Amino acid sequence: xxxxxxxxxRSHSRVQLVFQYLTYLTFxxxxxxxxxxxxxxxxxxxxxxxxxxxxxxxxxxARISENIEHVLPNLGLKDKxxxxxxxxxxxxxTFTELFFPDDFLQIIETCEITGEGYxxxxxxxxxxxxxxxxxxxxxxxxxxxxxxxLEGHNIGSLYKPLSxxxxxxxxxxxxSKIGFPLFPN
Numbered sequence: 001x002x003x004x005x006x007x008x009x010r011s012h013s014r015v016q017l018v019f020q021y022l023t024y025l026t027f028x029x030x031x032x033x034x035x036x037x038x039x040x041x042x043x044x045x046x047x048x049x050x051x052x053x054x055x056x057x058x059x060x061x062a063r064i065s066e067n068i069e070h071v072l073p074n075l076g077l078k079d080k081x082x083x084x085x086x087x088x089x090x091x092x093x094t095f096t097e098l099f100f101p102d103d104f105l106q107i108i109e110t111c112e113i114t115g116e117g118y119x120x121x122x123x124x125x126x127x128x129x130x131x132x133x134x135x136x137x138x139x140x141x142x143x144x145x146x147x148x149x150l151e152g153h154n155i156g157s158l159y160k161p162l163s164x165x166x167x168x169x170x171x172x173x174x175x176s177k178i179g180f181p182l183f184p185n
Contacts, residue, residue, distance in 0.1 A: 017165075020164040020165065020166055020167075021166055023164055023166070023167065024164065024166035024167050024170075027167060028170075030049065031099055034046060034096065034100075035100070039100070039103045039107070042096060042100065042103075043093050043096045043097055044093070045096075046092045046093055046095065046096025046097075047089040047090065047091075047092040047093035047096070048089065048092070049092055050088050050089065050091050050092020050093075050095065051088040051089040051092055054088070054092065055088035055091070055092075060088065060091075061084075061088075064084060064087045064088065065084060068080055068083055068084055068087070090139065093140075094139070094140045094141070097140050097142075098140070098142060098171070098174055098175055098178070099170070099171075099174050100174075101174050101175070101177035101178050102177070104140075104142075104146065104178065105146055105150065105177075105178065108143050108146050108147050108150070109147075109150050111143065111147055113144065113147055113148070121133070121148075125153070133145075133155070142157075142175060142178050142179075145157055145178065145179050146178040146179060148179075149178065149179035155179050156180075156181045156182070156183060157175075157179060157181075157182050157183070158182075158183050158184075158185040159172070159175060159182055159183070159184060159185065160184070160185060161184045
């Protein structure tokens with residue numbers, strides 16, 4: 001990827017673009033190192049890397065804490081701290097899975113989808129009725145979409161573009177391998 005692909009825009013100052021490009025290069029080096037490991041170790045190390053390195057320096061701790069408070073306001077402090085400790089690791093594991101889509105698809109191919117929602121989806125498919133899937137999730141948000149695509153379903157998906165244009169380009173190319181079409185929201 002060439003630096004010249006990204007011109008200075010109103011939304012990104014030159015300093016921001018330099019920082020984002022350096023972040024992209026660092027991320028690329030880490031992904032290259034992770035690619036040398038077996039998948040399970042790669043995902044685990046990606047979680048640890050995000051939990052102990054990326055999260056503390058990125059300022060994500062405040063956002064994670066606010067989100068936990070918003071979603072689980074009645075949860076006790078001890079339980080909130082337990083959830084808080086696991087969120088950055090889970091984010092890192094998810095991104096590691098998404099940045100290695102071929103391996104990720106092999107893993108989810110063995111997973112079974114169950115439940116009333118899945119049964120309703122299959123029934124709608126049989127009758128030719130269009131379906132909008134809305135999902136909350138724990139873990140990788142692309143697991144269900146990827147599994148349904150592997151079953152032969154055409155699943156469009158909304159995604160939130162990354163604020164770093166260099167990383168976003170790779171992110172979109174990787175999640176496109178899990179399923180397409182994609183629509184930025």
